[in-house]
Structures are given as structure tokens and as C-alpha cells.
Amino acid sequence: MSIEQTLSIVKPDGVEKNVIGECFRRFEKGGLKIIATKMIHMDRAKAEGFYAVHKERPFFDSLVQFMTRGPVVVSVLEGENAIAKNREIMGATNPEAAAEGTIRKDFASNIEENTVHGSDGPDTAKFEISYFFETNEIFSR
Ligand code: CMP
Numbered sequence: 001m002s003i004e005q006t007l008s009i010v011k012p013d014g015v016e017k018n019v020i021g022e023c024f025r026r027f028e029k030g031g032l033k034i035i036a037t038k039m040i041h042m043d044r045a046k047a048e049g050f051y052a053v054h055k056e057r058p059f060f061d062s063l064v065q066f067m068t069r070g071p072v073v074v075s076v077l078e079g080e081n082a083i084a085k086n087r088e089i090m091g092a093t094n095p096e097a098a099a100e101g102t103i104r105k106d107f108a109s110n111i112e113e114n115t116v117h118g119s120d121g122p123d124t125a126k127f128e129i130s131y132f133f134e135t136n137e138i139f140s141r
Helices: 014-017 020-029 045-048 058-068 082-090 102-108 122-132
Strands: 004-008 033-040 072-081 117-118
Touching: 004 020, 004 082, 004 122, 014 020, 014 058, 014 072, 020 033, 020 082, 020 102, 020 117, 045 058, 045 122, 072 082, 082 102, 082 117
Parallel strands: none
Antiparallel strands: 004 072, 004 117, 033 072
């Protein structure tokens, strides 16, 4: 077990559905601390850069369109095994496959509009956190 940090995004559909607080509640209830957070509206270049690893995928253009249609809430979560814990709280990418009681099971519309994003590993977490936050905006505790 180790203390990790991970990037969380409440996506445009999550903001539209008014479940920012519900997502935060589940993170905190799961033992994760919100150590940085802000609301931003990504432009196309920012979203394309964030999802650059997916640029050859057929859903890339649609994903960028979706992620730029409204504001999102980006946060840094910290805790024991925070990366895996956050993914457990979120549930599977496709809400049809997500476990009961997960954010995606309860709120996601479909595999694209799936309410939340979470880093999938330590290297990704490091890149994704630095993509949105300066060191002096993160309050590790
Ligand atoms: P996320 O965890 O943010 O990582 C990549 C995103 O691409 C994913 O959540 C979904 O929003 C989207 N995505 C993944 N697979 C598909 C797919 N097959 N069709 C459409 N969107 C997808």
C-alpha cells in the first residue's frame, strides 16, 4: 500500500447532471482527499493534448467534441492506492459493464459520456496532474 495522487475529471455530462458534489462525496467516502480542484472549460487544443494517446481511435473527434462542450471539474485526489481506488469508485468505462454503486453505473449515459475520468496508472497520473495543475495549486496532506 502506498499514498498516491491521481487526476479526476467530472466531465461535461457530470456537470450538466449536477452531480459534482455527489462525485466528491463518493471520493471522500472512499478515503480519498481532494487536494486540488478547479472548474475549467477546455478548448479543442487542450482536450486534444489531454487525450493524445487516443488520437488514432475512431472515437477521438467525438470525444474531443464532447469534452469541450461545457465546463469540467478537474481535481487531484490523494490517498492509499488512490489510482485504483478512484477507478473502483468510478466503475468500468462502459456503464453497461460498471458495477452496482459506481459513479458510471449510476450516472453515465454511455461509453463516451461516462461522467468521470481517472488516471489509469502512476505515469499517466503524473502527466495528467501536471497537465492541469501547477505544484503550488496542490495541497498534499
Ligand atoms: P476516459 O476514462 O476519460 O478515457 C478515454 C475516454 O474515451 C473514455 O473515458 C470515454 O469517454 C471515451 N471512450 C472510450 N471508449 C470509447 C468508445 N468505444 N466510444 C466512444 N468513446 C469512448
